[in-house]
Structure formats: structure tokens, C-alpha cells
Amino acid sequence: MSSSSSSPPPSSPRPPLPHLEPARASSVLGYPRIGPRRELKRALERYWHGDGTRAELLATGRRLRDATWHDLRAKGLTQIPGNTFSFYDHILDDALLMGAIPARFHELTRDLSPVDTVFALARGRADVSPLELVPLQGTSYLYRQPEFDDASELGLRPDQLLAEVARAREQGFEIRPVVTGPVSLLLLSKAAATAAPGFRPIDLLDRLLAEYEALLTVLADAGVTCVQFNEPCMTMERTPDEIGALRRAYDRLAAAATRPRILVAGEYGDLGDALPALAATGIEAIGLDLVHGWRSAANLADVPGLRGKRLYAGVVDGQNVWRTDKFAALDYLRELRTVFDDVVVSTSCTLLHVPYDVVAEPDLPEELADSLAFAEQKVAEVVSLAHGLVDGVSPRWRRLPELPSARREDVRARTARIDDNDKVRAPYSERAARQAERLGLPTLPTATLGSFPQTVQIRRARKDLADGRIDYAKYCDYLRAEIASVIRLQEDIGLDVLVHGEVERNDMVQYFAELLDGFAATRSGWVQSYGSRCVRPPILYGDVARPAPMTVEWTGYAQSLTDRPVKGMVTGPVTMLARSFCRTDLALPEVAAQLALVVRDEVADLEAAGTAIIQIDEPAIRELLPRRGADRRAYLDWAVGTFLLASAGARPDTQIHTHMTYSSLQVMQEAIEELDADVTAIVATRSIEWVLDALTGHTLTRQVAPGVYESRSGFVPDIDLLHERLLTAVDAVGVERLWAVPDGGLKSRYTWQLEPSLRNLVTAARRIRRAVAPDRRGSNKMGGEQVPGHGPGIGS
Template sequence: MTNQTPAVDAVPTAPLPPATILGYPRIGPDRELKRAVEAHWRGDLDVNALRERAAALRAATRAHLRELGLTGASAVPADFTYYDQVLQVTTALGALPRRFADLRAGAGADPDGRSGAAPGAHPGTSLPGFFTAARGEGERAALEMTKWFDSNYHYLVPELDESTPIDYVPGFGAVDPTDGPAAQVLEALAAGEEAPRPVVVGPVTYLLLAKASDAAAPGFRPLDRLADVLDAYGHLLADLWAAGAQWVQLDEPALVCDAWDVPREEVLAAAADAYTWIAAIAERPRVLVAGTYGPLGDALPVLAATGVEAIGLDLVAGELPPAADLARLGGKTVVAGVVSGRNIWRTDLGAALAVLESLRGALPETASVVVATSTSLQHVPHDADRETSLPDDVRSWLAFADQKVAEVRTLAVGLARGRQAIAGELTADARLRAARAAHPGVRREEVRAAVAAVTDADRTRAPYAERAAAQAARLRLPLLPTTTIGSFPQTAEVRAARAAHRRGGLDDAGYQAAMRAEIERVVRLQEEIGLDVLVHGEAERNDMVQYFAELLDGFAATEHGWVQSYGSRCTRPSILWGDVSRPAPMTVAWSAYAQSLTDRPMKGMLTGPVTIMAWSFVRDDIPRAQVADQLGLALRAEVADLEAAGIPVVQVDEPAIRETLPLRRADRPAYLEWSVGAFRLATGGAAPATQIHTHLCYSEFDVVIDAVDHLDADVTSIEASRSRMDILPAVAAHGFERQLGPGVWDIHSPRVPSTDECAELLRRAVAALGIEKLWANPDCGLKTRAYAETVSSLRHLVAAARRVRAGA
């Protein structure tokens, strides 16, 4: 890697337009990308047809954003990927781990024997190979998946070591089968459109998100490969320049986080090196470095000292930077993220405009301001106007992606021409904001009083030793007991019955009969497989959060509010808009029926307060701690009713505890106090003989082990198969005294783990923690899996547990 002499005249001179967004939902308004990708996986759509559908979706998105008013070169982001933006970079660098080395050479062909690459292309990763790395194949496990910062999106973790090949795969653009950023620019220009702005994960963030591979030498850190990655990024920027891109957006959310294993000063030094080098490249687009998901803090002056042309500030999750830092931004464009890319509430236009005015006033005269979203809009649905089943008043408070584009444009006009130019919009916004505050469901005094009356005693159970003895006497389980996380595959018949009931085509009695038949089938199947603690399978549930949201006061559900969770997996978050209460029991009848069918212990299945909140679009008008306690009280009543119905085990899932952990260390103690407190409020009334389980997935358990310990659950199940149990040494070192169920089957991949594989993972767990503390279970619920792979995998899991239990 060598610095290149700047050639300023060669850099495009077009400024960024006054209004832009940092990204847009890529799944399509009706989940077109999901449907096309899954059709390809089923064999119903070949590679060329899939690429044609993806190109049509990209063209429609660009046209739609122009219609919404994002005009001018580089106003529209080009951020498409078939699966994940981090995997996109991994394949662009040819940096797949050794188990996928053949894919980089063009293997992983489609069923017709073609790689999916254009004729004459360098043998980069084919599109089928791209999906193989994401989903796994045969004995090759997929790349590990974890949460993208503190959002509900999941990315695929790069695995790097000293010898991982990192270079630029020529053609990662015009001919690359995964339709990279240069290809998207060429595609738009060929259609006679203005050049979009390619969006790529920045090099520092990419390396901080990566993990050292199993083959890495002791002490290796992915950030050690920065020079190699920068060399590849230099080639990418040259390709973008040649394609006609005027600007490129490099996302660096890692710079807002100070909780990496790498010391902060080394992260800042890496950012300085990276962007000094990038800015010195002669033939490249102008560079926007976007600091999203929080304040850049001490990274802002570091970026300001480099030659990048624009810096994006998240002014929703972060505040206006100090005046001294803003004074350093002369000659730069400041992309001001004042419209939230993560929630679905209308922007307070008056407050946002005040921030923009203050920002402009504090910047040097040579700096310019562009109005933007705080993050990509990939975290929100497409269009609130489609939600015709929502109450009119609730819908009037909402802004999905399309409405946020309109807000960005409105604020850009207000900043350029003054408040009088948007006086009508400001007045309408204030009126709707006042109506929301006055709505009777937004503030319910009896709910607020109940939360205010909570004491520490309400959050405290009997000592664990007492509970463990009572539960052992009641449940009589073997060593290394087996169970599942809760849900079983939802068949087409189950979904059809639920849909028919929802639209009135199936009466209550018919629906009850259909669900009971499915519950009995699932219970008998578990008995036959040999599981020790059973579940009812959750046939009646559309989603682990939406099901509860539809039964609790204070929520609303959408029809079209889909957002991408990972790959082709989309969720429809509920809207938590008011004070929360439980009008009636929600799960008791189903669990009690399931328990009546078997002598084996049945688990009642609940979603925890933090997860219900985090996986909904949560209200922004009261502290989240108060929302969590409202949910905790509602679930506490449900736990009591399950106990009264004779359910001996209750699982309260809290996968969101880790994902909503603040990105700054200083903010974490307060968060953990109220989030753990809400869980303990939900479970604190349980009798000693009632075994309380919880489940965490994608949770980097070692990062929050103190908090998980303080949850005081009797059994905690966690995702562990993709990481090969590498979190367990930290658990052992911590001295975790209660029971743990590390997952031995990665349910997010279609591959079936063998008995030997499950047994080997269990042996690793036993070696770390001892068999007395362990359970055997999958990584997560089975709702999205097919029955054939589910039954085979569970048989292997049970056989592996018996083998390890016997010492074999």
C-alpha cells in the first residue's frame, strides 16, 4: 500500500444535493427480493432470472425515490445486496474462510453448472457461492451471524487470519454476479438516470466487525489486515470512478462505539490512516464517511483532519458536536442526520430544524449542510400510507421510509429558505404531536401507578439453591436434559387456518380445533423423539412479539410493515404507542391443553419485556425503562396464571438484552439496571419449584455475562453452534452457577447436523462447565425450518445427549 498523489481536479466537483438519505429498504414494498431469492433457493428461479428480478427492483426503487423528490446526482443511494452488506464486502475481497476457498475459484455453480459470473469475468465468488457462505452447505457451517450494532438487523461475521486472501476481485462491479456497487452505477447510467451514490461498509468497520478465524495465530486481530483491505478499497474506488460515480458513501458506525477489544486510540489511528490514504487517491469519487447509530465523539476531529469531502453525523442518537469540533469542518459537507432511520414516528420538524440551524451557525462559512436520515432506512417499512387497517389517529403519527424522505426534503427547504417556507408543515406537525400526547391510551394513570408501586422485593426470587432443590424434586430430569427453544415448524395448513380465522372464513371453534390438533401432533412427536422437556409448538403464534402485541393494550399491528432481519428473513414489528396492560391471559389455555396431553414437563413460552419492546417500534415519548416495567408487570401476571394452570417450566425469552446494549461503555450500567430489572419483575413472583428459563440468541454472551447472571433465570439457553462453543470459557471463568443450554444446532441454516457433530459440541460444553450445569437444545426456535430437517436434527440432538450422558 502506497500513498498516491492527490489530483483534485480529477475528483468530480458536483456537490451533494441538499436532501438525501443514507439507505433505503432493499427488500421491496411487497418483499419482492425475499420472494425471488427463496424461489431461487427452491430451484424455481435460475441465476439469470434472479438477477433480472433484482435489477427490476433496483430500477423501481431508484425511480420511486426520484418521484419522492430525491433528485440530483448522488441523491439516491445504491445500497443493494442479495443478502447482507458485510458479506458483500467479504466476497468483494475474496476473503472467505478456508472451508469456502473453492467458492472463490468459481465453484458453487448453479444447477446448470454455471458459476453465475459473466463471460470472461475473474473467478470471483458466484451468486450460488455467495448464498452458500451465508447459509452453509453439507458439513460446512455458514458464517456466524450476529446483530448489527444495536439494531434488529443481523450481519454475517467475516473470519480472518494472517493468510486469508484479501485482494480486490476484478469485476466487483460491472460483471460481478452479486451486482456490486459499480454495477449499480453503470445500470443507472445505462438507463439514462443520474448516477446514484454507492454505499459500502467502511474498511475500519468491516475489520472491527470481523473475528479471528480458528486458524489465526495467538494475538492476531482482524484490524492487523488494514493495509490489505485498503489496497482493495482503492481498486474499488477506481472502479466506481470509472463507472461514473461522483460520490461514494463509506459507512463507519464502528467509530461511534468504544466497546471493541481494540483500544480506542488504535481505532482512531486506523481511521486516520484509512481516510488519509483514501483521500489521497487521485481518481476516485468524493467520499462521504457516515458515522451512524450514535455520536462520533473523538472520531470527528480525526476524520476532519483527513481529506474526505463529507462526514455524516447521527443527530438523532447523538447530539450536536462541540463547537470546537465543528470549527474543524471548514471546506467539508456535513450530512446532518436529523430524521431517524430507525423509528417510525413523525419527526419533530420544529426541533429538527432548530438543530440544523444551530449546526449551520456553528460551522465555518466554507462548510455546507445536507439534510439526511440518521442511518439507512433499511430498519423501517416502506410506506405508512398503505396501513389502512390502523386507526386513523395512530397512522397520522407515523413516518415510514417514504414519509421520512418527505421529511428530509421539507427540512432541506426550511433550512435553505427559512421557516416561513414550511410554515404549513410545521403547524400540521405541531397539531398532530399535540393530538398524540392527548390521546387517552397514551397515558393511563392506573398503569403508571402500578409501575410506581414496584419494589425491589417484586424483582427478587428465593435463593437459587432453594429453587434448584425444589425444581429437581418436581421435574425429575436426567443429566443433560433435552428440550427445544419453543416454536416448531409452521406448516402451510397451520398458516392457512390462521389466515382463514383472521379473515372470518374459519369460526372460533374450527380454529381452536385446528390448533389443538397441531399441538397434539407436536407433543406426540416430541415424546417419540425422546425430548425431556416439551413445548406446545406455538402453532397459534404469527410471531414471537406480534402475538403478544395483539393481546396487550397499547399496541397496534401493521399489514405491510415488513423490515429485513437477515437475508430473506423479514419481520413485521408491532407499534407500541401507548401505556401497556394485559386485559386477559394470553398463553395459558394453549399451554394447559398441551400439558394435559403428556406426563412430561411442559414449558410455557413467553417473550420477555425487553424483547417485546426492542422488536417493536417503541414509543419515543417516555423513558424506555418505564415501558419495560409496564411490560414486566403484564408478563408477571401471565407467569402467575401459567403456574396456577399447573405449568412447571416457564421460558421468558430475552434475545434483545444484548442487541440493545448501548454502544458506549459509559451508557451501559444504567441500561442494564433497568433491562435486567424488567425481566426480574416479570419472573420475580414465580414459586421456587417453577423453573424459569430464558433464551438469548446472537447475543455474544460473554459481553453481557454479568447482566445475564443477574437475570437470575434457572436455565439460560444461548446461540453457540456457529461459534463452536467459543463463548463457554468466558462463562466458566465468570463462575456462572445456574444451568446453561448452549445450542448445538444452528437452525438458521438448512443443513442437518450429525449426531457426531452435536456430541462433539456437547463434549466441549461439558469440558468447560461440567455436565451437571448443561442442557442440550437448538440455537433458536424452529418456526422457519421444514419438518424433515427438524425431525432429523432433533433425533441427532437427543442421540448426542444420550451418548454424552453415558460418557461415550
């Protein structure tokens, strides 16, 4: 039963709202939660592996929460956000706060603790697939996508949130709870497989609002004076109906009889038409991203109703690591103060997307470090600007320093010579025939998408190398042994196309950045990607050049161990751009062109070494897609051109693969076709649905590899499930253009988890081969089933 029944009747007297804070008001919209030394990651993995107790995990969470509150207050922040900590994902937490557990998890979670319920939905079990892992657009963060159907049961579960409020108060903190807003929570969700045809999660808005009203009541009863509802979906392009839903939602919540003040934050861009809709409601405060969604003070003054709100001015960038120009920011804030009586200096979004502290980076060049601001420094900037609004420019403020000299005239000259001919390959029909002859692959080839588990031995060897306990030659011995093990495993499983496992790579972007000029790597600059998965985004500060080949040695070694083709694996230029903290002194297309030339050279060296299949990974093209349609075509034009520049130098008989993130947007499907890759692998099991539509509608005409199971969970798909998914694709479009693959890399798995899944995948693919091509059986030296007219293999 919905807990909203505990809400007071409309006639209940509504307590007066608390007085507004004085000048010098400062806040942030959220804060990192993994711990400065990845304490949460280690605690999670100890618990998941059975080496730690639940009590120890919960204690780590409490220490991290407490440390954040104390740190923020010590820096002078006047308003401290709460409920920003999560053991896995805040969006999943907020769905569970509203009681949104999909029906397929009811039995699994019946007797679980709250934290284990989170893990069950996020990680699945061997026999239950988890919620889907999807990117939060405009960021590199991945969240577990809530599921709803028309019969979804809701019911507020506020105990953990109220316990945090109480714990903060015991320590002298009045926190502002942060919760995903109702409209974005539904727009970020998907229709469950059990939903009726045509059902959309937003159809549940009125039912969900009852739970949000109940939340407002229990927070007010607990003494909370302000709650922050994040509506990141409203900075994307939205329909009039969706804008209307936002207006209806906050009209209703603002009218709640008993509630705290409501702050609605629009993260990651401009609120657009959602801003006047929000300003027209009775909420008290609106948070604006004034970095990526800048508006003049005069423009904001013209928004009806906005001048009566408290304005959280997000002038400090929460998504990049460069210092704020405080002189320019203060001038802008002063303009805002001439229009708005009540301004709180804030960040553009949560600081979840940046590392903790630049002081922990002793290896960075001093002049580069002086240009950077991580979470700790960004909080200090917010507080300093808030004081500057009252006291004026501080004598301690410094102008932004010049970046280290990183201009490369040879790089600039080469990019200036790029023309359209550099982006054109031979026609696909010609390439396909020559690749088939060279590779001799069977119908419905099986493969993986690159990475294999990073074993304890390899992680230890990498650390020993960094600490000087072993030399590079000894480290290479470890790598060769691990690559040989990965090759043997894949041959035994029966995969048709192999990979070397990327055992030498700490991360798909950082590895390359450390080998390129123009990048700087951090030692402790960890950022959460999802769950316990953390990455260290490199800092791209200068012109990019490649001193030497980066992947040829290890790909060539792997190929020497087998007669089956081994894919060369290179991270694509747009993904390197998207998953780095990028310089701001050059336009993105210019930086991307430099990266494309680096990849183009690597492809040429792989080809020269005999590599017949090269995968240029571009999972992040979707991440940089502008949040509004008017800007998308221009972005995709240069993103596609960047990929073509990187790949078009390949010979016709070299098969170019790419690896993309799911997107049902028509403009993205068209862009995938324009990439002109020979084979496109697509992340997410649900991608198979739109891939079928795109193939049937002739949007995609090349070969495709729709991921048929999620590689990041412990769920092991059985043969029948994989056969059904593959057969659905075969029945829709035929078998000639399909590959059978998982939907992502296997780095986060263990061998005992990935091996049964891959064996089942190979068995399902072979079952289909026998059914659709019974006359094509026959062993070839590449381990597949010989297709008439195909050559004998890469070794010939």
C-alpha cells in the same frame, strides 16, 4: 492476486473533484430492499425451494433497484444512494466485494454464480455450516459475520457494483455507491477457526486498504463522483488503537491518486473520538447521526477540521417510525448552517430498519397514523427540510398531533407500587433442589428453544381467519392438530423437555402485541430481519395492559398430550420493547416496567395451570445495550430489574428459563448472572467458548444451555460434532449444570431439516450420559434417564 495492482502510480495526475451540489441538498443513507409487498422474500423462497429460476430472482432484484431510484428522485431527493440492495445481507456482500471468501467455502463456491455464492456462505449446506448469524448492535438486524485468518486471500470483485452504476446511468441516475467501510468491515468480522492464536481481523487492515484503493480507482474510472463508506462500529466505544486505525485508513484512502469524493457515515450514534480523527483526514464529507448522537452546532464547530467538510446532517430518525418535529429540526439545521457552509439534510442511518409506507396501513387509528413516518414519509421529510433551509417554514407543515388517548391510570398506579421485594426469588440452591424433585429430569437434558416450523397449512389458516373465510373455532382446530403433531414428533425424537411449537404465533413480539392494550399492529409494515426473514414490529404507543391470558390455552393443551414437561413460552419485556417501535413520551425503564408486569401476570397464570417450566425469552437485551461503556451499567441495571420483576413472582419449584444472544462482554456476562434465571440458553454456536470461560471463572453459576448448532441454517451437525461440543463443555465445568439445545428457534426450518439435527443432538447427549453417569440409567415417565433422588415427573 490482488486487483490493487491496477491502481495508477502515485505520480498519476489526479482529476479535479466535481463541484459541490447547490443548496436544498438532500439525501438518505440507505433504503429498504425487500419490496413494498415483500417481493424479494417471495422471489428468494421460490428460488431456494426450486419453484423459481435464477433469472427470475435477478429480474426481481433489478425491478426493486429501479423502483427505488425512480421513487427517490420523484420525491425530490437530490442525491440517491446506490448499492443498498442485497439479495441477503449487505455486510456479506461487501466482504465478497473484497474477495473475502473463507477457505472452507472455496471448494463449495468454485463454480457458483455470484448470487449463489452469497447463498452458500449465508445458508450453508447440509454438510457445511454457514457464516455465523449475529446481531448488528443497536438494531434488530442480523448479519452474516465475515471470517478472516492470517492467510485470507483478498481481491476486488467490482463487476456487480459497476454493472449497477452503469444501469443507473442508463436510466438517468448518478448514484452514490454505499459500501461498508474498511475498519468496520474488519471489526464486524471474526477470526476463522484456522487463524493463528492471537490473530484479529483488524490485523489485515493494510492489505484490505489496497482493495479499497482499487475500488476507488475503478469507481472513478466509471464516472462515480462520490462513494459512501459506512463505519457503524465507530459509534461504539473504541480503543485508541482502533481510532488510530480509522485515521490511518482514511488518510491513505484520501491520498489515492484517482478517486471519487469520500463520504464517511457514522450510523447509530455519536462518533465520539472517531469524529476528530475523521475530520483530520482528507475526506470530503462526514455523515452524522444527529438523532441518537445529537451535538450542538457549537460543539461540532469546535471539532478541528470539521468545518471544512460537507456535513450530512442526520436529523430524521432512521430507526423509529414517529414523525420528525420539522419545526425543531429546521431550527437546528439553521444553527448548523451558521457554522457549516455545506449541509446536506439526511437520515440518521439507512432506512432499512423501518417499513415502506404508512399509507398502506388503513387499519391504524387516524390520529396514530398522522403521527407516523415510514421510509416514504421520511424521504419526504428530508426533502421538505432541505427546502425549508432555503425557503423557510412551509405553510403545509403541521405540528405533531397528540397521540391517541392511551393513558391508563390503573397501569400507572400499579407501576408506582413496585418495590425491590417484587424482584426477589428464593435462593437458587433452594429452587434447584425443589425443581429437581418436581421435574425428575435426566443428566444433560435435551430441549429446543420454542418455535417449530410454521407450516403452509397454518399460514393459510391464519390468512383465512384474517380474511373471514373460516371462523375462530375452525382456526383453533387447525392449531390443535398442529400442536399434536409437534408433540408427537418431539416424543419420537426423544427430547426430554417439549414445547408446543408456537404454532399460533406469527412472530415472537407481534403475537403478544396484538393481545395487549397500548400496541398497534400493522398490516404491511414489514422490516427485514435477515435474508428472507421479515417481521412486522408493532407500534407501542400507550400504557400497556393485558386483557386476558395469552399463552395458557395452547401450552395447557400441549401438556395434556404428554407426560413430559412442556415449557411455557413468553417473550420477555425488554425484547418486546426492543423489537417494537416504542413511544418516546415515556422513559424506556417506565415502559419496560409496564411490560414486565404483563409478563409477570402471564407467568402466574401458566403456573396456576400446572406449567412447571416457563421460558421468558430475552434475546434482545444485547440489542438495546448502549454503544458506549459509560452508559451500559445504568441500562443493564434497569434491564435486569425488568426481568426480575417479570420472573420473581414464580414459585420456587417453577423452573424459569431465558434465552439470550451471545455476548463476550464481561458486563453482559455479569448481567446474565444477575437475571437469576434457573437456566440460560445462549444463541450462537461460538457462545460455548465464552460460556466455558464464564463458568470456569464463576461468572455464571446457574444452569446453562449453550447452543451447540445454528438453528437457522440447513447445516445438519452429525453426532460426533455435537458430542465433541457437548463433551468440551462437560470436561470444563461438569455435566450437572448443562443442557443440550440448538441455538435458537426452529421456525425458519422444515421438519425434514430439523429432525435429523435434533435426533443427532439427543443421541450425543445420551452418549455423554452413559459415559459420565452409567449408574443413572433407567426410564422414567418423562422419557429421560432417571437420576437418583429426582422425582418421578411432572405428572405425579
